[in-house]
Amino acid sequence: MKQKSYRHYMAQLFMMAISFIGWAVAAFLLLHLPVITEPFELVFLLAFIFICEYFPMPFRKGNSSLTFPVVYLTYLIYGIEIAFILYFIAVLATTLLNQRPVRIIFFNPAQLALSLGIAHLAKSWSMQFGDLSEPAAIVSSFLFFLCSFYIFNNFIVDIVLLLRPEKYTLPIWLEKGRGELFSFAISLVYGVLLHFLGNQNRAVEVDIFTYFFFLSPLIFLAIISSIIIKLRADKQRLKALFHFSSELNKLIPVKDWEDGLKRLITGVVSYDESFLFTRDEKGKWYLAISEGSLHLSQHQLQELEALNKIRSLQVYNKQTLNQAPLAAYFDKTIQSAVYAPLVLEDQQIGCLVMAKTRTNSFIVEDVHSIATIANQLAIFLKTQLLFSEKEQRLLLEERNRIAHDIHDGIAQTLAGAIMKYDTASKKIYSHPAEAQSLINDSNHTLREGLKEIRDSIYALRPYPTEQLGLHLAIKKKIADLKENQELALSISFESQGVQDKMSLMTEKVIFSIVQESIQNCIKHANASRLDILLAYQPDHIFLRIKDNGIGFSLYQAMTRAMKEPHYGILQMNEDAEKVNASFQIESKEKEGTEIMVKIPAEGFKGG
Numbered sequence: 001m002k003q004k005s006y007r008h009y010m011a012q013l014f015m016m017a018i019s020f021i022g023w024a025v026a027a028f029l030l031l032h033l034p035v036i037t038e039p040f041e042l043v044f045l046l047a048f049i050f051i052c053e054y055f056p057m058p059f060r061k062g063n064s065s066l067t068f069p070v071v072y073l074t075y076l077i078y079g080i081e082i083a084f085i086l087y088f089i090a091v092l093a094t095t096l097l098n099q100r101p102v103r104i105i106f107f108n109p110a111q112l113a114l115s116l117g118i119a120h121l122a123k124s125w126s127m128q129f130g131d132l133s134e135p136a137a138i139v140s141s142f143l144f145f146l147c148s149f150y151i152f153n154n155f156i157v158d159i160v161l162l163l164r165p166e167k168y169t170l171p172i173w174l175e176k177g178r179g180e181l182f183s184f185a186i187s188l189v190y191g192v193l194l195h196f197l198g199n200q201n202r203a204v205e206v207d208i209f210t211y212f213f214f215l216s217p218l219i220f221l222a223i224i225s226s227i228i229i230k231l232r233a234d235k236q237r238l239k240a241l242f243h244f245s246s247e248l249n250k251l252i253p254v255k256d257w258e259d260g261l262k263r264l265i266t267g268v269v270s271y272d273e274s275f276l277f278t279r280d281e282k283g284k285w286y287l288a289i290s291e292g293s294l295h296l297s298q299h300q301l302q303e304l305e306a307l308n309k310i311r312s313l314q315v316y317n318k319q320t321l322n323q324a325p326l327a328a329y330f331d332k333t334i335q336s337a338v339y340a341p342l343v344l345e346d347q348q349i350g351c352l353v354m355a356k357t358r359t360n361s362f363i364v365e366d367v368h369s370i371a372t373i374a375n376q377l378a379i380f381l382k383t384q385l386l387f388s389e390k391e392q393r394l395l396l397e398e399r400n401r402i403a404h405d406i407h408d409g410i411a412q413t414l415a416g417a418i419m420k421y422d423t424a425s426k427k428i429y430s431h432p433a434e435a436q437s438l439i440n441d442s443n444h445t446l447r448e449g450l451k452e453i454r455d456s457i458y459a460l461r462p463y464p465t466e467q468l469g470l471h472l473a474i475k476k477k478i479a480d481l482k483e484n485q486e487l488a489l490s491i492s493f494e495s496q497g498v499q500d501k502m503s504l505m506t507e508k509v510i511f512s513i514v515q516e517s518i519q520n521c522i523k524h525a526n527a528s529r530l531d532i533l534l535a536y537q538p539d540h541i542f543l544r545i546k547d548n549g550i551g552f553s554l555y556q557a558m559t560r561a562m563k564e565p566h567y568g569i570l571q572m573n574e575d576a577e578k579v580n581a582s583f584q585i586e587s588k589e590k591e592g593t594e595i596m597v598k599i600p601a602e603g604f605k606g607g
Helices: 002-031 039-054 068-077 080-097 103-130 135-163 170-198 207-250 258-268 300-309 364-408 410-427 432-460 464-468 472-484 506-525 556-561 567-579
Strands: 057-059 062-064 273-279 285-291 314-318 336-344 345-357 490-496 529-536 540-547 582-585 593-600
Touching: 002 080, 002 103, 039 068, 039 080, 039 207, 057 170, 057 207, 062 170, 062 506, 068 080, 068 103, 068 135, 068 170, 080 103, 080 300, 103 135, 135 170, 135 285, 170 207, 170 472, 207 258, 207 364, 258 273, 258 285, 285 300, 300 345, 336 364, 345 364, 410 432, 464 472, 472 490, 472 506, 472 529, 506 540, 506 567, 506 593, 567 582
Parallel strands: 490 529
Antiparallel strands: 057 062, 273 285, 273 345, 314 336, 336 345, 529 540, 540 593, 582 593
């Protein structure tokens, strides 16, 4: 935490130093400006510079503009003093109009204007080594000026981003570099054309309006490229939100969902610290996910009740951050935060808090994305609560079923056996034959009861798919059959596609259908081969079980299944309905049997 605060302090100190130098140089040049004889033309140049700055190409850690050709033209015509001041004023006006933070208002004009000044000094130094009367030397001098400007400008920005406690990774640097490379290429083309046309028209007087027409395509390019890149960013944001929503649904049946949720949020919004507060069944707040320095003691947990006041999305910046709930427990480097309540059906079930170390750093698009995430999280948490309630209800129903089975089954059996033993004990001397019959009958009853108890215990054991997973459970079943029986039946199992996450119920249904189909094939089909195919598709799972046996009449089998209580076709069909699957059997006598089950996405994902 101390290192984080130190880096934040050093970044601010460096920005203040650049700001002070830049503003001092601007003030000095402003006092020593030459007499301006053509103010109308300067206003046009200033307007062009402003338009290029107002429509930049945005990327994650800043912007890149196409301003340099206009600034360079101003530099060639009027010199470094006027070019420096016009550039400074245009950038300052842009930051003020966009209501940027105070530190940016002071830093950006100073940084860019100083980069121009450094490029001028570098060019002046390079002029000592060449004759500027030669076209090649002129172009070389321009290239030196251009490279010096972009290198020094990006060097200052990189130092600030590296000093800050925020993550400045290689992918972010490469994204920034691509924008700067595009701007550099456009500036290079315009600079070379400018010098080429200037050499071609030395005998012709070129007025400033000629340069305006020359720069007009640049203005349109700046506006169009800015709009295109913003639209592309919006498209990427929508794509990220869609991915967030679809992947979030997959986390509903997962118990340890916190890490998965962190990764999903990171893919949508950039932040430095993030916290998810939720409520338990009693309505008390607790910290579910923490990505930052907020660590509350048991006593301080009472402060979470302040989150009840957040009924709509709130954005806090440096001036108002002290009014935000829990702001006193944030790291000192935090300068802005967004509080997004998780509200569903007028009930607040949580609150998502995202924070950054820079004030006013959450743009409008970020706030909209956070609001969308909060809405999705509210549905996610509510659905998880319903799942939990459903599991509790199923457990209660299972307990009641077991109690009912014991009461109506083994308890009655034991009670009957005891009564017979009591009767036998009374008749053992007077009617020994009748007593022996009662004892034998009771023994038979107890043996049946013992079998019933063993069946109940076996039913309570974890299902094979819970212990091994679906594929291993099927393979183990096939291996056990081959080991325990002398089978003439050859069984093959094949899976296609990528296995997706599926509910335990789906795995149980698939395994049960496979198991029953194998048993039916062994008992009735008189087949030599049985093929099992399990294919995974994005929107469904397909199961096919096919043998080359004698086949059967489906009508007769259905009639027999309705009369016989054992596990059969009707039970397989009922199991398929549990996961909203279609169940189909195709069989003809002497042509084999094929069972096909198609489970849709809402079935195998637990919908």
